[in-house]
Amino acid sequence: MSAAQAIVQCLKRENIHKAFCVPGESYLPILDALFDEKTIDVISARHEGGAAFMAEGYAKATLKPGVVLATRAVGGSNLAIAVHTAFQDSTPMVVFLGQVSRQFQGREGFQEVNLEQYFSSIAKWAVEVKDPQRVPELVGRALYVARTGRPGPVVVSLPEDILSIRAPMQFGPIIPRPKPSPAKAELEHVKNLLSKAKRPLIIAGGGVKYAEAEEVLVHFAEKNVLPVVSSFRRHDIFPNDHYLYVGHLGLGTPTDILQTVKEADVILAFGTRLSEVTTQDYAIITPDKKLIHMDIDYSVIGKVFPPDIAIIADMKEGLMSLTKIDIRIMWDDWVKEKREAYEAVSRxxxxxxxxxxxxxxxxxxxxxxxxxxxxxxxxxxxxxxxxxxxxxxxxxxxxxxxxxxxxxxxxxxxxxxxxxxxxxxxxxxxxxxxxxxxxxxxxxxxxxxxxxxxxxxxxxxxxxxxxxxxxxxxxxxxxxxxxxxxxxxxxxxxxxxxxxxxxxxxxxxxxxxxxxxxxxxxxxxxxxxxxxxxxxxxxxxxx
The missing domain is CATH 3.40.50.970 (Thiamin diphosphate (ThDP)-binding fold, Pyr/PP domains)
Structure with missing residues (x-):
């Protein structure tokens, strides 16, 4: 099959049903292949930034990679804002960009830019396909990288001349998303630290959502009577009307909610990179607090705050494991007080x-x-x-x-x-x-x-x-x-x-x-x- 048909086949194998685009002549063979694939709907937008924001929103909703297509430097530049958004928001997305034909590259060809270099700092991975026969390998890897670990955007550059070339294509198996669990020693460390806590607090982030671990988080919090705040713009990972929900850490967070974090002696950070906004300019997690940081991405751990306990785990697997430990609860009154503080400013x-x-x-x-x-x-x-x-x-x-x-x-x-x-x-x-x-x-x-x-x-x-x-x-x-x-x-x-x-x-x-x-x-x-x-x-x- 052609390289363009192989790209569409990779999307079909990953159960991708929507692709967003602004059409461009540099990738017309892909549009033609999409025309023949009835299981994938193509949504043509008015601007590449709009198309990519749609793909990013679709990905956040489905928890599957959003797919967007655009042409060369001009289309890529227009949608760069959404690539940056997907990177900071940990959203799985794959961007296919038409590129100058291989024989024209390096001559400042029409709408030419080095797309790998251009996107390298705001994408999880940027790659150019130079050999048509490697399409299944590289596109399959792009989809895998986008949806595993800490999800994020991948940019695939596609020289125009390769898309119509036909070659034998070999498709490997769809690789399942790894779901690591905490080690027994790590669970014991958490138990020991929480057993000494007087004012523990959970900060829950997007990793909980992408692991589909919302119900497990509720169960873990209820079992141990642990108050929960959501990280910046992750409101829906814990029911806001639940008696253990005590606020949202964002822009303009009310003083009473910030006080909850200031008073906490143990922070359990689950699936959050502890961003600048969440931590109020990296200020509210102070050295006097003990930090338990659990995330699926090792590069997130210790990037901002060195934790007392570091756990690399899928949030659902990690929370299910943590739920099995038994802790003596000594903070009922504090939790009630902090829930009342949240209700006072929000209701x-x-x-x-x-x-x-x-x-x-x-x-x-x-x-x-x-x-x-x-x-x-x-x-x-x-x-x-x-x-x-x-x-x-x-x-x-x-x-x-x-x-x-x-x-x-x-x-x-x-x-x-x-x-x-x-x-x-x-x-x-x-x-x-x-x-x-x-x-x-x-x-x-x-x-x-x-x-x-x-x-x-x-x-x-x-x-x-x-x-x-x-x-x-x-x-x-x-x-x-x-x-x-x-x-x-x-x-x-x-x-x-x-x-x-x-x-x-x-x-x-x-x-x-x-x-x-x-x-x-x-x-x-x-x-x-x-x-x-x-x-x-x-x-x-x-x-």
């Missing part, structure tokens, strides 16, 4: 004085089914979601730990393709939404019915906040022009709404839910309330 009564963003979280909580999935873009508007919305089931949240703008809506499209029967809602600011707004047309073309909430305050709000903190009143480059997102949506054939009160939002949202169609709800907000806890006036030193 206060909403009043008329609260800004519309706060009311919207209550409305979403009341109207959405518990298994609805929410995505968000980067921006201060997400602070209200992170603080006040309670995620009660697994696979109900997808957000970029990389902080990429333009992510929320295309990621929601990918999630909806993964879960067609779920209600999917994306949250974006006006700045981020405009970065990938063209993908609304993609959603129309493929009939992907999500509900997009756009918080419009006519500025890059997060940057304006930092600008006011460091350079008060010297506003430059952060104000944006007025756009009617309602009219923009309607021009693409999307149901559009514009609201500026909680009541108007509730009416529009109920209607969008009832109709079950693609919808954009534009929420007009004021610039003054720039974050959950700050106003522009207060940042400038006013009251």
């Amino acid at each position: 206060g009564t909403v009043s008329r004085k609260d800004v519309i963003n706060r009311h919207i979280m209550t409305i979403l909580q009341d109207l959405l089914p518990s298994d609805a999935l929410i995505t968000n873009d980067a921006g201060n508007f997400a602070g209200w979601l992170h603080t006040f919305y309670s995620f009660r089931e697994k696979h109900t949240y997808i957000g970029p730990t990389s902080g990429a703008m333009g992510y929320g809506m295309p990621a929601a499209l990918g999630a909806k393709l993964a879960f067609p029967n779920k209600v999917i809602v994306s949250l974006s600011g006006d700045g981020g939404f405009m970065m990938t707004v063209q993908e609304l047309e993609t959603a129309v073309r493929y009939s992907i019915p999500i509900i997009c909430l756009v918080f419009n305050n006519n500025m890059y709000g997060t940057i304006r906040m930092h600008q006011e903190i460091h350079y008060p009143k010297k506003v430059i480059a952060t104000d944006l022009g007025k756009i009617s997102f309602k009219a923009l949506a309607e021009s693409m054939g999307v149901d559009g709404y514009q609201v500026d009160t909680p009541r108007a939002f509730e009416v529009a949202f109920r209607q969008a839910l009832l109709k079950g169609k693609l919808a954009v709800i534009e929420i007009l907000t004021e610039k003054e309330q720039i974050s959950v806890n700050s106003t522009i006036t207060s940042i400038r030193g006013g009251k």
